Amino acid sequence: MLLVSTNYAPEQAGIGPYATQLAEHLAAARHSEVHVLAGMPHYPAWRVDPAWAGRWRAVEERAGVLVHRRRHTVPLRQTAARRALYEATILAHGLLAPPRMARPDAVLAQMPSLAGGVLAARLARRHGVPFLPVVQDLMGAAAAQSGISGGGRAAGGAAAAERRVLRAATLVGIIHESFRARVEALGVPPERVRLVPNWAHVPVPSPDPAARRATRARLGWDTGRPVLLHSGNMGLKQGLDVLVETARVAPDLRVVLMGDGSRRDHLAALAAAVPNAELLPPAAESDFPAVLAAADILVVTQRAAVLDMSVPSKLTSYFTAGRPVIASVAPTGGTADEVRRSGGGLLVTPEDPVRLAAAARELAADPDRADTLGARGAAYARTHLSRAAGLRRITDALDEALALAAPVREALGPATRRGAPA
Structure with a gap:
């Protein structure tokens, strides 16, 4: 072949x-x-x-x-x-x-x-x-x-x-x-x-709560703020400026962008004056599932102008991690379809930091609902992905x-x- x-x-x-x-x-x-x-x-x-x-x-x-x-x-x-x-x-x-x-x-x-x-x-x-x-x-x-x-x-x-x-x-x-x-x-x-x-091409993370706490402590995420994590390519298509703006309008949230790409320097400059926005390099392959599972909420974003046919590879990894997903994407297309089908997250208007922050606060205030969404995503990954x-x-x-x-x-x-x- x-x-x-x-x-x-x-x-x-x-x-x-x-x-x-x-x-x-x-x-x-x-x-x-x-x-x-x-x-x-x-x-x-x-x-x-x-x-x-x-x-x-x-x-x-x-x-x-x-x-x-x-x-x-x-x-x-x-x-x-x-x-x-x-x-x-x-x-x-x-x-x-x-x-x-x-x-x-x-x-x-x-x-x-x-x-x-x-x-x-x-x-x-x-x-x-x-x-x-x-x-x-x-x-x-x-x-x-x-x-x-x-x-x-x-x-x-x-x-x-x-x-x-x-x-x-x-x-x-x-x-x-x-x-x-x-x-x-x-x-x-x-x-x-x-x-x-x-x-889903990544391993299932450890279910041990102690392992999750240890990863959060290692990353400095044990400060009491809910952690919103985006992992993956930092390109134009992703429209990641919305996450820096979400951090700016919601200082009670910690917004983490992990990865690399053509827009990383631009995002770093935007985030320089936003203390609750953080950029991390890509996690090592062996550490990646644990880092995803350590976040409170996993986020996928796209620019409003993008006709969303594809399903980002990060989404299968997000579901596997067992954490709730917020998708800031167009309501039609592959990403929105998968989030609805899995029952593993919430959809919000793309490029709208206020609504994204509101959805994150809603999940942070209701940990039982957040856990339920995460469990549905994990079940979807096991049975369909x-x-x-x-x-x-x-x-x-x-x-x-x-x-x-x-x-x-x-x-x-x-x-x-x-x-x-x-």
């Missing part, structure tokens, strides 16, 4: 953990030789990991998976032009130096990386094998609403590229039903779309794609089976 995913371990946020766990599952459970074509580790900081700085190409084995890395530009500040250069360098280096491997049986891709999708589609066509992209987000829609300079101009080109990639697929996986209409509008027939939801179920949905789609392609390859004859273009 070949998986094309710009993001991969050791990245701990965003798409990277899903790509990593999928590849390792295929290698172990399916006894497959699995190769991954990936970029240099850089997310969510949008800076190349120092361990990989200056390297053009690398091959490493991680948990039985051969990872082929290719260098690309990494724009610290996001503009449409810089994002286009990022994608272009991923595409160019992938085309110039594809993985050195035997002909794969199938090619998978994690999108929204347009370059990754194009590379995967070309490699699948070159070898005459099934192609299965998994849509985690769509760049066309994201570019139009990103708020970055030139985003509107980039949207048309991104949508056209997505249309070509998805129409070339044997089957198309989507992580949430909110993507279905947009994918079908790009020209994918409804019968070729499969739902393959993401899963298990890793085994999520991986099974993708491997079922992969097996279906292989079965669909088998008669075609047999009809085309032995030349195609050896890897000639279909």
Whole structure:
């Protein structure tokens, strides 16, 4: 198998953990030789990991998976032009130096990386094998609403590229039903779309109250203020200014932003004069579940202008942590749907610090309700977001794609089976 995913371990946020766990599952459970074509580790900081700085190409084995890395530009500040250069360098280096491997049986891709999708589609066509992209987000829609300079101009080109990639697929996986209409509008027939939801990719934290108290004390969160925690990427899409403003209007709350991203310096400057707003670096992978569980409330935010189709990867981790969630997002879309379906949190108007603070105070004043919401989220993660179920949905789609392609390859004859273009 070949998986094309710009993001991969050791990245701990965003798409990277899903790509990593999928590849390792295929290698172990399916006894497959699995190769991954990936970029240099850089997310969510949008800076190349120092361990990989200056390297053009690398091959490493991680948990039985051969990872082929290719260098690309990494724009610290996001503009449409810089994002286009990022994608272009991923595409160019992938085309110039594809993985050195035997002909794969199938090619998978994690999108929204347009370059990754194009590379995967070309490699699948070159070898005459099934192609299965998994849509985690769509760049066309994201570019139009990103708020970055030139985003509107980039949207048309991104949508056209997505249309070509998805129409070339044997089957198309989507992580949430909110993507279905947009994918079908790009020209994918409804019968070729499969739902393959993401899963909770972090361990369940310790249920021991003493462990939670110890983590809070270590982090300095034992001051009596309720702790609101946002963990993850600090980009434009998240609209995290609202959390600094929430801290400003509610000095009785402690607002913590943990992570990295293109807006971290901007947020640090905003928070400098707000004593109850705190920025933390990303937690270590082993400490991450405990930090989430130590908070009183977990928060997910998005800008009001964002058409929320995707489900942030942080949401599955939030539910697993067993703490109540406040989602400051549009009332329609993937995030709001998941919060309602889980029963694990509250929805508030996006970019409204007063309402966000009121919801936090409401939960802080009623710990029984907060615990109930947290328990519902944890139960939802156990029953609907298990890793085994999520991986099974993708491997079922992969097996279906292989079965669909088998008669075609047999009809085309032995030349195609050896890897000639279909």
